[in-house]
Amino acid sequence: MSVRPILSIGHPVLRQPAAAVAGDEVGSVPVQSLIDDLIETMRHANGAGLAANQIGEPVRIVVMEVGDNPRYPYKPILPLTVAINPVITPLDDETVEINEGCLSVPLRGNVRRHVNIQVDYLDRDGFAHHEIKRGLTAGTWQHEVDHLDGVLITDRADPASLATWAEFEAHHRDAFIERITAFVDRVGS
Numbered sequence: 001m002s003v004r005p006i007l008s009i010g011h012p013v014l015r016q017p018a019a020a021v022a023g024d025e026v027g028s029v030p031v032q033s034l035i036d037d038l039i040e041t042m043r044h045a046n047g048a049g050l051a052a053n054q055i056g057e058p059v060r061i062v063v064m065e066v067g068d069n070p071r072y073p074y075k076p077i078l079p080l081t082v083a084i085n086p087v088i089t090p091l092d093d094e095t096v097e098i099n100e101g102c103l104s105v106p107l108r109g110n111v112r113r114h115v116n117i118q119v120d121y122l123d124r125d126g127f128a129h130h131e132i133k134r135g136l137t138a139g140t141w142q143h144e145v146d147h148l149d150g151v152l153i154t155d156r157a158d159p160a161s162l163a164t165w166a167e168f169e170a171h172h173r174d175a176f177i178e179r180i181t182a183f184v185d186r187v188g189s
């Protein structure tokens, strides 16, 4: 396992749609060691998620985990999840504007996300999952799957909301946390 460099916006691999992992490759040493590297790199950077193309591997694998995260203190707990070939299907038209950051982008911005989604994916043991995700957890899934399609938060964010982390902390953090805490209390995740 190793901490890998995280690519920044402007690197072409971040814009390249990632390729599906063949079912019989899931258990292979290269795929399993890539998953280990993604987990270690995400944790080292205090990220809530990381997509394989962010470390230069254009394949459809994402990892997500939220514990007590200093980057995102308002996010509900999300146990370590490895998703291979994830597919998201919105369940209805409800959306919420979430202020998001990204390990590949030095800005935060408000992105509108579906609140209720279905996710279909394989875990690292090759088992198929079909689950419902809601709220900020659903937002995290949408952010990570966007990466696999070559989409970054700067593409989706309200342009006027873009801010550096320091300016977000100074001017927008309190209002966002108040709004999103009320949302999490209502939605439960």
Ligand code: NI
Residues within 6 Å of the ligand: 101, 102, 103, 104, 143, 147
């Ligand atoms: Ni990201």
